[in-house]
Amino acid sequence: MLRSFNKMTNSIKFPTQVQKIFRSILIGSILFTSLLSFHSGFAEELQCRLFSIYPNVQYPVISPELKVVKNPGSINSAIKMIRALTGHNEFKSGDKTSLKTLQCILNHLYLDSDSDGIKDWKIMDRGRMLSHLVPNDPDWDNDQILNFLDPHPFDKKILPKITKVPAHLKIEPTMKHSSINDLQEKLFLRCGILAINHTDQHSLENLSAALKVCENELALLSNSNSIIIMYAFVGHGYTNTQLAAFHPELNAMSIQGITHFNGKKNKEFDKTFLHEIGHYYTFQFLSPTDLLEIASQFKVVDAVETQPTSFFDPSLLSRKEPNKFGFYPTPYSKKNLHEWFSEMFVFTLVPDKFRNPQKAYAMQFRSWLNQKIKRSAPVMSASLSSSQKER
Numbered sequence: 001m002l003r004s005f006n007k008m009t010n011s012i013k014f015p016t017q018v019q020k021i022f023r024s025i026l027i028g029s030i031l032f033t034s035l036l037s038f039h040s041g042f043a044e045e046l047q048c049r050l051f052s053i054y055p056n057v058q059y060p061v062i063s064p065e066l067k068v069v070k071n072p073g074s075i076n077s078a079i080k081m082i083r084a085l086t087g088h089n090e091f092k093s094g095d096k097t098s099l100k101t102l103q104c105i106l107n108h109l110y111l112d113s114d115s116d117g118i119k120d121w122k123i124m125d126r127g128r129m130l131s132h133l134v135p136n137d138p139d140w141d142n143d144q145i146l147n148f149l150d151p152h153p154f155d156k157k158i159l160p161k162i163t164k165v166p167a168h169l170k171i172e173p174t175m176k177h178s179s180i181n182d183l184q185e186k187l188f189l190r191c192g193i194l195a196i197n198h199t200d201q202h203s204l205e206n207l208s209a210a211l212k213v214c215e216n217e218l219a220l221l222s223n224s225n226s227i228i229i230m231y232a233f234v235g236h237g238y239t240n241t242q243l244a245a246f247h248p249e250l251n252a253m254s255i256q257g258i259t260h261f262n263g264k265k266n267k268e269f270d271k272t273f274l275h276e277i278g279h280y281y282t283f284q285f286l287s288p289t290d291l292l293e294i295a296s297q298f299k300v301v302d303a304v305e306t307q308p309t310s311f312f313d314p315s316l317l318s319r320k321e322p323n324k325f326g327f328y329p330t331p332y333s334k335k336n337l338h339e340w341f342s343e344m345f346v347f348t349l350v351p352d353k354f355r356n357p358q359k360a361y362a363m364q365f366r367s368w369l370n371q372k373i374k375r376s377a378p379v380m381s382a383s384l385s386s387s388q389k390e391r
């Protein structure tokens with residue numbers, strides 16, 4: 001599933017509201033909820049909340065009465081200012097949004113801590129409204145250490161090159177889970193997956209399952225040098241569809257932590273985990289046109305005629321009548337092209353676990369994907385931050 005992180009995150013500032021939001025979304029099944037449907041009804045909950053990139057991150061204190069915009073006057077003029085500043089004409093505020101909240105959002109949107117022209121925060125992502133402000137500049141202080149890896153993200157300090165999980169992200173081992181940071185380290189060093197505790201704590205069981213999958217199945221793909229952030233968010237349930245999610249605006253995935261873990265590994269964990277990694281690969285290594293191109297190779301779409309510029313283009317996200325001659329590894333892959341790709345991603349790595357294990361298709365998809373990864377790998381290792389800044 002590809003989902004907005006909005007409803008699964010917490011902020012240091014407003015834990016109670018966020019808990020409420022969690023309760024309200026758990027009704028819907030995650031895997032089967034389209035990206036866009038997460039956005040209905042959002043605006044009413046618009047708050048001036050900052051997404052916390054890791055626990056206890058230190059953000060500079062910004063009062064809502066910050067000097068930049070002393071008084072926008074009215075809700076309408078505040079909205080106008082936000083639209084002018086961000087270029088997002090879609091920006092709306094709900095009935096419950098106060099002028100003070102808008103002023104606070106507005107003030108955050110002006111911030112550019114390192115004066116490099118890339119604003120610190122955003123409240124919209126590719127036309128979609130977010131319920132938190134999320135990082136817009138991947139390196140707020142321009143010290144070449146990406147925000148989440150940076151123990152002082154707003155304080156430019158020269159740090160040694162990162163070769164292991166930085167101290168501020170280390171998962172505290174517990175009596176029961178004494179080996180958990182060993183797992184965290186292996187996941188990071190061997191697979192580039194950085195497990196970060198967030199509103200929940202990672203479980204030993206899920207992290208060891210993730211490590212196994214990455215050492216066996218993911219190893220079939222070309223090496224990519226990129227880092228996949230994997231948060232533990234409270235709000236994930238125990239059923240297959242609720243185990244994990246990918247959040248494009250954070251460029252991060254999230255999985256179930258200990259809160260909803262019922263003591264035994266969910267049989268579908270491996271596939272769900274790979275499915276979300278598939279979404280990560282889409283955003284990291286493909287262009288929207290690539291997505292159409294591979295879908296047309298498998299006759300899921302007809303010849304590529306349009307060249308969408310956004311991954312959120314309706315041609316990639318809307319449900320269409322399945323193509324009679326198309327190859328769909330699962331019923332869920334008929335949902336839209338993003339979900340088709342992620343299901344193919346799982347299929348290409350573990351074809352035997354599918355009802356119709358067409359090995360030739362799995363190989364065709366995998367070699368196409370490996371070409372795309374190889375093409376972008378050198379760029380990624382050289383300039384992780386600048387390539388992310390384009391987002």
Ligand SMILES: [Ca+2]
Pocket residue numbers: 112113114115116117118119120137139140
């Ligand atoms: Ca900046």
Ligand SMILES: [Ca+2]
Pocket residue numbers: 139140141142143144145146147150152153
């Ligand atoms: Ca930094």
Ligand SMILES: [Zn+2]
Pocket residue numbers: 001002031275279338339342
């Ligand atoms: Zn998905």
